[in-house]
Amino acid sequence: MTILDGNALSSKIKEELKGRVEKLVTEGNKAPHLAAILVGDNPASQSYVTNKIKFCEAVGFTSTLVRKPANISEEELIDVIQMLNDDDDIDGYIVQLPLPGHINDEKITLAIDYRKDVDGFHPMNFGRMAEGMTTFLPATPYGILEMMSRYGIDTDGKHCVVVGRSNIVGTPMSILLSRKGNPGNCTVTLTHSRTRDIKEELLRADIIIAAIGIPNFIKGDMVKEGAVVIDVGINRVTDDNKKSGYRLVGDVDFDDVKDKVSAITPVPGGVGPMTVTALMLNTFKAATKEIYR
Numbered sequence: 001m002t003i004l005d006g007n008a009l010s011s012k013i014k015e016e017l018k019g020r021v022e023k024l025v026t027e028g029n030k031a032p033h034l035a036a037i038l039v040g041d042n043p044a045s046q047s048y049v050t051n052k053i054k055f056c057e058a059v060g061f062t063s064t065l066v067r068k069p070a071n072i073s074e075e076e077l078i079d080v081i082q083m084l085n086d087d088d089d090i091d092g093y094i095v096q097l098p099l100p101g102h103i104n105d106e107k108i109t110l111a112i113d114y115r116k117d118v119d120g121f122h123p124m125n126f127g128r129m130a131e132g133m134t135t136f137l138p139a140t141p142y143g144i145l146e147m148m149s150r151y152g153i154d155t156d157g158k159h160c161v162v163v164g165r166s167n168i169v170g171t172p173m174s175i176l177l178s179r180k181g182n183p184g185n186c187t188v189t190l191t192h193s194r195t196r197d198i199k200e201e202l203l204r205a206d207i208i209i210a211a212i213g214i215p216n217f218i219k220g221d222m223v224k225e226g227a228v229v230i231d232v233g234i235n236r237v238t239d240d241n242k243k244s245g246y247r248l249v250g251d252v253d254f255d256d257v258k259d260k261v262s263a264i265t266p267v268p269g270g271v272g273p274m275t276v277t278a279l280m281l282n283t284f285k286a287a288t289k290e291i292y293r
């Protein structure tokens with residue numbers, strides 16, 4: 001059984017990227033510049049954004065963190081977005097989700113200049129992804145693809161079951177894995193809360209992508225012998241034995257499935273660090289105008 005180590009792979013790509021940034025700067029270009037907008041003080045979001053800023057520092061990117069209170073109005077937030085759109089020094093930026101309930105995510109996504117949309121959430125980038133064009137791929141799916149390809153996981157002709165149909169993970173993942181290419185060429189089943197018998201679907205899967213946000217949902221008896229399991233869930237469950245008062249668990253019951261699978265991502269240290277890494281790869285592409293001029 002292989003543990004798909006997101007921390008180790010992230011460190012490796014970090015070193016590669018650091019070298020590419022040094023070369024870029026030596027050639028007289030400015031360093032890539034990523035900005036992040038963080039609204040409110042959701043502890044998980046703060047931790048994720050902190051990881052992104054730290055990664056920037058490690059590879060020599062410039063970073064800007066724009067923090068706004070949870071009660072910011074939609075108009076004010078769009079003003080901030082406009083400012084980042086107009087700032088020529090900023091190559092790419094993200095608006096960390098989730099946003100407070102009074103803000104319409106759709107309006108925010110549409111306000112982002114797609115050429116700076118390193119999250120790949122804008123319909124321009126999502127549409128390009130669906131058509132198989134070069135684009136900013138959404139960070140979590142991109143990180144998973146990068147992990148599969150670097151670990152040499154064969155996807156060709158495999159049956160992949162995706163659990164969860166979110167815009168940022170399940171839906172794009174199902175499109176990317178069914179596309180012609182490598183990784184890709186899968187037969188994909190996209191399951192969700194209205195699926196009749198998830199267990200029956202999962203038992204047919206050579207590859208499982210779990211992104212539903214229910215702690216330890218997938219058990220050993222729901223997984224085929226030798227399957228590859230990618231656990232996207234990062235759930236905080238209370239744990240009085242921890243100083244923080246919680247621990248992180250995935251959507252997959254790791255201990256229950258580990259003896260059956262051929263490869264699995266741990267939580268933490270699996271998909272999370274790869275999400276951050278993929279965002280940085282997109283930011284580098286934005287800075288070097290690899291996708292849009």
Ligand code: L34
Pocket residue numbers: 044047048051094095096097098119139140234267268269270271272273275276
């Ligand atoms: N706009 N919102 C936008 N873009 C994104 O790509 C995200 N996502 C998801 C939530 N909202 C977003 C992230 O950044 C999830 N996500 C994310 C990023 C980093 C990590 C996990 C999720 C991560 O670093 N995880 C660590 C543990 C972090 C901790 O200790 O809390 C891990 O090892 O899994």
